[in-house]
Amino acid sequence: MAMTITEKILAAHAGKEEVRPGEIVQVRPDLLMTNDVSGPIAVDVFRSMGADHVFDRDRIFIVLDHFTPNKDMKAAKASSEMREFAKEHNITHFYDAGFGIEHVILPESGLIRPGDLVIGADSHTVTYGGLGAFSTGVGSTDLAGAMALGEIWLKVPETIRFEFVGKPGRWIGGKDLILLAIGKVGVSGALYCAMEFGGEAVRSLGVDDRLTMCNMAIEAGAKSGIVEPDSTTIEWLRAAAGVAGAGSLPLLRSDEGCNYKAVITLDVTDMEPQVAAPHLPSNVKSVSELKDVDIHQVVIGSCTNGRISDLRTAAAILKGRRVNKWVRTIVIPGSQQVYKQALAEGLIDVFVEAGAVVSCSTCGPCFGGHMGALDAGERCVSTTNRNFVGRMGHETSEVYLSGPQVAAASAIAGHIAHPEEV
Amino acid sequence: MQISGRAWKFGDDIDTDLIIPGHYLSVHDPAELGKHCMEGADPAFASKVQEGDVIVAGRNFGCGSSREHAPLALKSCGVEAVIACSFARIFFRNAINIGLLVYECEDAYLNTNPGDVITIDPELGIIRDVTTGAEFKAATYPPLVAGIIQAGGLVPYVRAKLGN
Numbered sequence: 103m104a105m106t107i108t109e110k111i112l113a114a115h116a117g118k119e120e121v122r123p124g125e126i127v128q129v130r131p132d133l134l135m136t137n138d139v140s141g142p143i144a145v146d147v148f149r150s151m152g153a154d155h156v157f158d159r160d161r162i163f164i165v166l167d168h169f170t171p172n173k174d175m176k177a178a179k180a181s182s183e184m185r186e187f188a189k190e191h192n193i194t195h196f197y198d199a200g201f202g203i204e205h206v207i208l209p210e211s212g213l214i215r216p217g218d219l220v221i222g223a224d225s226h227t228v229t230y231g232g233l234g235a236f237s238t239g240v241g242s243t244d245l246a247g248a249m250a251l252g253e254i255w256l257k258v259p260e261t262i263r264f265e266f267v268g269k270p271g272r273w274i275g276g277k278d279l280i281l282l283a284i285g286k287v288g289v290s291g292a293l294y295c296a297m298e299f300g301g302e303a304v305r306s307l308g309v310d311d312r313l314t315m316c317n318m319a320i321e322a323g324a325k326s327g328i329v330e331p332d333s334t335t336i337e338w339l340r341a342a343a344g345v346a347g348a349g350s351l352p353l354l355r356s357d358e359g360c361n362y363k364a365v366i367t368l369d370v371t372d373m374e375p376q377v378a379a380p381h382l383p384s385n386v387k388s389v390s391e392l393k394d395v396d397i398h399q400v401v402i403g404s405c406t407n408g409r410i411s412d413l414r415t416a417a418a419i420l421k422g423r424r425v426n427k428w429v430r431t432i433v434i435p436g437s438q439q440v441y442k443q444a445l446a447e448g449l450i451d452v453f454v455e456a457g458a459v460v461s462c463s464t465c466g467p468c469f470g471g472h473m474g475a476l477d478a479g480e481r482c483v484s485t486t487n488r489n490f491v492g493r494m495g496h497e498t499s500e501v502y503l504s505g506p507q508v509a510a511a512s513a514i515a516g517h518i519a520h521p522e523e524v
Numbered sequence: 525m526q527i528s529g530r531a532w533k534f535g536d537d538i539d540t541d542l543i544i545p546g547h548y549l550s551v552h553d554p555a556e557l558g559k560h561c562m563e564g565a566d567p568a569f570a571s572k573v574q575e576g577d578v579i580v581a582g583r584n585f586g587c588g589s590s591r592e593h594a595p596l597a598l599k600s601c602g603v604e605a606v607i608a609c610s611f612a613r614i615f616f617r618n619a620i621n622i623g624l625l626v627y628e629c630e631d632a633y634l635n636t637n638p639g640d641v642i643t644i645d646p647e648l649g650i651i652r653d654v655t656t657g658a659e660f661k662a663a664t665y666p667p668l669v670a671g672i673i674q675a676g677g678l679v680p681y682v683r684a685k686l687g688n
Contacts, residue, residue, distance in 0.1 A: 126668050139549045143592050146552075150679050152688030169550050176550040225590040225614055241592040241618035247682045255668055289537055290584035294613050323584060325613055382537065469546035469589070488588060490541040492564050 104357035111236040135163040140223035143242035157252030170199035173472035202437025202463040205229040205405035212343035216331035232313035234331030260363035266303035268371030276311025277505035281376035285386025293323035309338035310411040321383035378503040399482040400513040407485035408436025417449040419510035426516035431458040527644040529576035536582035543594040558600030575602040586615025621678035627662035
């Protein structure tokens, strides 16, 4: 039977020859992940389930990244609870403040391979589809059950294929493509479905941009996002994630004649950079439609756009320039590895010379957790993933989502700007 | 067990930041979370809602983050059930897992008014608007999900699987 790549991965992890959309399967994940927000609840629930040991201490990532370095005493307590659990169960992959954002460091670890199945107690776990893995987010209780049992139930999703045709222009990245798609289908347009991204425009993107695209699949309601792995994936695994045997990894693809719920074709020829205006990620416009919007803050970073290629894009625009006097600009490398690389390439110098704040890796401002909170009526251009009411601070503040090129240009201009404008 | 309470109506795409804003997520005490429930959509909600009340909402309820703090906050401030045209999938799983009742029923959304008295028969998925006399049938759960609900949530379900 012809299957999509998503169906193949689910079948393999359910010990079945084939699966059908709608079918409920019990799967055994390759990796589980939790953090300092979902983790403390998961730990309490794990204990209340009567579990005395985790299914596999080598296959659980605990990453303290949301309120770290500890914002206050409440956050300190949450981090302590996770540290104690990690010690008690001798968790191999425990990453305290100082390592980075979960969805940046897991791909860098080299432990996620094409065809893997990853479950994380964070909605942006969908990111790893950029490596050709099936990955999805759950809540704390599901994660606790999976830590205890080593398995979890999933409904096999229908797949919507997004075919990006045409050659993307100079200023177009993965963020623009995914915003285009979300703008097209809406915030529940892919509810419960897998979004499969393909076509020549996606093939031409590096892995960082593919991770960005899959990261925001959740903003269309999707269960997962995925890009079929190829030679670009293999080369990235070898070079950026240190996977020695990457060349011999099997590369799954969707079969000819597989059953898509829909195929949506999007032409990227001559498209402008995209921006999602408040207060939904689907409220997407071309950057020139918003060029009169004055801003007060810019954030460049997060699990969506905090990777080295994002910082390179931003630095190329900011080099030798100063950010606008009235726009505080926060740059957050997504991991220590990204930070070190940015230092080596001189990007951090560029940001500091331009008048930006460079912070340690943290989710902080993206969800209004800490740092960079917005006052009433303030507007921020951010490379993050959500622009809901009150997402980054006051309920009357506004977040405009963009790629790093628009964010950097807007920081200089003081209003939403196309990079060519500056 | 029959559910009976007043209807609180909300529209489409009620996201988890509206249900419980991100800056409260450094705590997970349900009582504390309950005080801020729905703060982003209706700042006075937590002080107005009463034990047993029901939220009736449009499409994609609970979209956004995986924070289990959202259904915990709803349950803690007295909300007994959420009826919506559709749910975001992580919110739906979280609610089932912690024992907050969730029902998919577009008819109920389209044909009830704020403040109507709603009763729900959880066994049959029958929703009644006592104020107007209308009756609606919610979508049924897959057997595995119904089993988790019957067990009282995922904790007793996993306890049983572990042999505890």
